[in-house]
Amino acid sequence: MTPAEIRDAVLDILDTINPDEDLSSLDDEKEFRDQLDMDSMDFLDIVMELRKRYRVQVPEEDYDNLVSMNKTVAYLEPKMKDISA
Amino acid sequence: MSRIVITGIGLTAPNGNNLLDYRKNLLDGVSGVQDYEIRYVGKTLAGICDFDALKHQNRREIRRGTRAGSIAIYCCNEAIANSQIDWGQVDHARTGIYLGVTEHGNVETENEIYELSQFDYDVSVWNHFHNPRTVANNPAGEAALNMEITGPHYTIGAACAAGNSGLIQGAQMLQLGQCDVALAGGVSESIHTFGIFASFKSQGALAQHPVASEASRPFDVDRTGIVVSEGGCVYVLERLDDALARGARIYGELVGYSINTDATDFVLPNPERQSQCVQIALGRAGITPADVDILSTHATGTKSGDIQEIAGLRKVFQGNSNCSVNNTKSFIGHTMGAAGALELAGNLPAFDDNICHATINVDQLDEECDMDGLVLNTPQTLESVDYIVNNSFGMLGINSTVVIKKFTA
Numbered sequence: 313m314t315p316a317e318i319r320d321a322v323l324d325i326l327d328t329i330n331p332d333e334d335l336s337s338l339d340d341e342k343e344f345r346d347q348l349d350m351d352s353m354d355f356l357d358i359v360m361e362l363r364k365r366y367r368v369q370v371p372e373e374d375y376d377n378l379v380s381m382n383k384t385v386a387y388l389e390p391k392m393k394d395i396s397a
Numbered sequence: 398m399s400r401i402v403i404t405g406i407g408l409t410a411p412n413g414n415n416l417l418d419y420r421k422n423l424l425d426g427v428s429g430v431q432d433y434e435i436r437y438v439g440k441t442l443a444g445i446c447d448f449d450a451l452k453h454q455n456r457r458e459i460r461r462g463t464r465a466g467s468i469a470i471y472c473c474n475e476a477i478a479n480s481q482i483d484w485g486q487v488d489h490a491r492t493g494i495y496l497g498v499t500e501h502g503n504v505e506t507e508n509e510i511y512e513l514s515q516f517d518y519d520v521s522v523w524n525h526f527h528n529p530r531t532v533a534n535n536p537a538g539e540a541a542l543n544m545e546i547t548g549p550h551y552t553i554g555a556a557c558a559a560g561n562s563g564l565i566q567g568a569q570m571l572q573l574g575q576c577d578v579a580l581a582g583g584v585s586e587s588i589h590t591f592g593i594f595a596s597f598k599s600q601g602a603l604a605q606h607p608v609a610s611e612a613s614r615p616f617d618v619d620r621t622g623i624v625v626s627e628g629g630c631v632y633v634l635e636r637l638d639d640a641l642a643r644g645a646r647i648y649g650e651l652v653g654y655s656i657n658t659d660a661t662d663f664v665l666p667n668p669e670r671q672s673q674c675v676q677i678a679l680g681r682a683g684i685t686p687a688d689v690d691i692l693s694t695h696a697t698g699t700k701s702g703d704i705q706e707i708a709g710l711r712k713v714f715q716g717n718s719n720c721s722v723n724n725t726k727s728f729i730g731h732t733m734g735a736a737g738a739l740e741l742a743g744n745l746p747a748f749d750d751n752i753c754h755a756t757i758n759v760d761q762l763d764e765e766c767d768m769d770g771l772v773l774n775t776p777q778t779l780e781s782v783d784y785i786v787n788n789s790f791g792m793l794g795i796n797s798t799v800v801i802k803k804f805t806a
Contacts, residue, residue: 331456353461356525364522 317397318385325361329354340381362388366395400652401568402804403745404645405480405633407472410739411444411626411729415475419739420746422728423754424776428610429729430624435591436511442604442612443588444626444730453543463505463530464586466539468629468735469496473540473580480633480645482578493576494537494550495566496631497559497583499733499791501552502531503590536584548576556791557695558656559583560630560737561799565654567634577639582738584629593733597623600664602699604730613731614758615696615703615724616766616773623697624730630738641806648745649785649801653682659794666702668709671796675713675788678798682784686718689800690782691753692770693740694724695790697731704765706790711768720786721753721777722770728757737789737797747782748803 313321323335326348333348344350358378362368368391370378377387406416411429413419422429433443450459450467453474459467473494477484509527516522529535537550549570555562560583567581587593597603602622606612613624640647655678659667679685692714696703714720725740726732732739747753759773785801 329457329460331460333457349457353525360522360525364516369521 313392313395313397315385315389318388318392319381321366322381322384325358325365328361329357338381343379344381345379366392368392399572400637400650401571401634402637402640402650403632403648403801404635404640405476405482406630406648406742406745407475407477407479408628408630408739408742409446409448409468409471410628410732411446414446414448416479416742416746419743423725423743424752426755426757427728428613428757430609430612430626432609433588435588435594437591438594438598441594442606442609442624444624444628444732445588446627458543461526462539463535464589464627465498465501465536465584468584468586468627469536469540469631470543472582472584472629472631473544476580476631476633477544482633482643482645487578489545490547491577492546493548493567493570493579494540494546495563495570495579495581496537496552497555497561497563497734497737498533498536498552499556499559499585499587500593501533501535503592504586505530507590507592540580555797556793556795557731557733557736558789558791558795558797559734560739561654561787561789561797562656562737564632564634564651564738564799565656565797567632568651568654571634571636577635579634580631581634582629582631583734583736585627585733585735587733588625588627593625597625604698611758613698613727615694615698615727616756616763616771617759618761618763620698620700620703622699626730626732628729628732628735628739630735630742632738647804649748650804651799652802653678653680653684653800654798655681656795656797659796661794664792666705666790667794668705668712670794671706671709671788671790672712674796675710675786675798678786678800682800682802684784684800686714686720689714689718689720689784689786690779691744691747691785692720692722693744693785693787694722695788696724697726703763707766707768715769718770720770721772721779722768723753723772724756725754737787740789741785741787741799741801744785744787745801747785751779751782753777753779
């Protein structure tokens with residue numbers, strides 16, 4: 313997957329978690345928590361969906377890497393580069 | 398002891414999402430049973446609710462929570478709206494939620510195990526929402542969270558006597574002064590667990606019929622068993638003084654109730670204990686069988702259950718009463734944890750219109766289910782309705798009866 317494809321994959325997960333959220337104006341630099349209605353259970357949901365959809369494991373000590381879109385994509389890139397979109 | 402009155406009703410039944418529509422369909426003979434299909438069991442029948450869950454929840458909350466939680470949230474919010482209480486002024490710390498459930502957690506556990514099977518039973522994909530979804534207080538807890546109610550909340554596990562049990566618990570908490578407003582009743586999400594269908598099938602107690610609307614047929618010779626249904630019904634209960642002080646509309650007064658236990662069998666009913674349950678409730682209400690106008694039966698459409706219940710009721714009422722006898726499950730199937738509360742709600746408007754709704758689908762009455770006063774297939778207009786008795790019985794021999802009186806100051 314390319315970084316753009318990983319971004320789309322994360323967007324799709326965010327849409328699944330909160331279908332009422334408008335993701336079209338998401339600022340990739342800003343933290344998710346500052347622009348989306350998200351709590352700790354939602355972050356666990358992101359981890360779970362990555363595991364289910366792509367078999368990507370995110371250990372607890374790495375959760376801080378999922379705070380914004382840019383950081384998430386950067387963190388996932390090496391883990392998902394060999395996965396086909 | 399404080400007098401307890403019903404001042405609001407919120408419900409979803411397979412044939413109506415508010416009291417007016419539900420009552421109209423009960424009087425018009427409209428069934429809510431539909432064809433249904435569920436994992437592993439395949440094609441079957443069920444009572445399915447079509448209330449708008451998005452009225453009081455967003456899609457994220459619905460995804461997180463349970464169907465029982467959504468039903469509870471809908472019914473609690475609708476009950477408060479129906480009561481016309483000034484919710485913004487009500488002390489939420491003095492509001493309690495008491496909801497009966499037949500079972501809880503089966504739906505969520507089955508779904509998770511199915512999901513797990515798609516991942517070769519790798520438990521690392523087991524959902525982190527599993528525990529909050531399956532704790533036994535879930536439906537009441539979800540409603541408390543949704544409505545920011547900070548008083549006591551819990552569920553009452555009472556098999557199919559749960560709807561009445563929730564109502565009774567709410568009344569008791571008001572009388573104990575533990576809350577000022579009680580949201581009390583019952584909910585069921587049971588149509589979403591294959592296990593309940595499969596278990597009734599194994600028992601030979603699951604209804605089958607080529608026409609869905611005719612499948613739930615208590616007292617008919619051709620009854621084949623239970624139609625499993627979902628639903629919910631929540632009452633706003635208040636102490637009479639509080640209700641009068643705010644000029645509340647009063648649907649009826651809870652004047653008597655009883656819960657007792659067969660202690661004889663896992664599933665088979667005990668007519669002697671059932672009749673004792675009714676007699677205790679009548680005694681507490683200070684009335685005799687002759688005072689009862691409408692008797693709402695529990696009968697589920699099983700071969701033996703219906704006969705046993707009528708045998709117990711005959712002991713109390715036959716020759717002693719002119720009451721009219723009906724059955725709501727014939728319209729909506731068995732709404733399990735909601736049954737007692739929903740079946741009472743369908744009868745409460747009789748205090749205003751003096752009509753006893755019928756038991757439908759009785760083409761040929763089973764002689765062993767016959768008793769004086771059965772209202773079959775068409776509603777019956779009565780001279781007046783002052784007392785309604787509502788029965789709900791459940792597995793492990795739990796029996797419940799409530800007596801509601803038309804309100805007079």
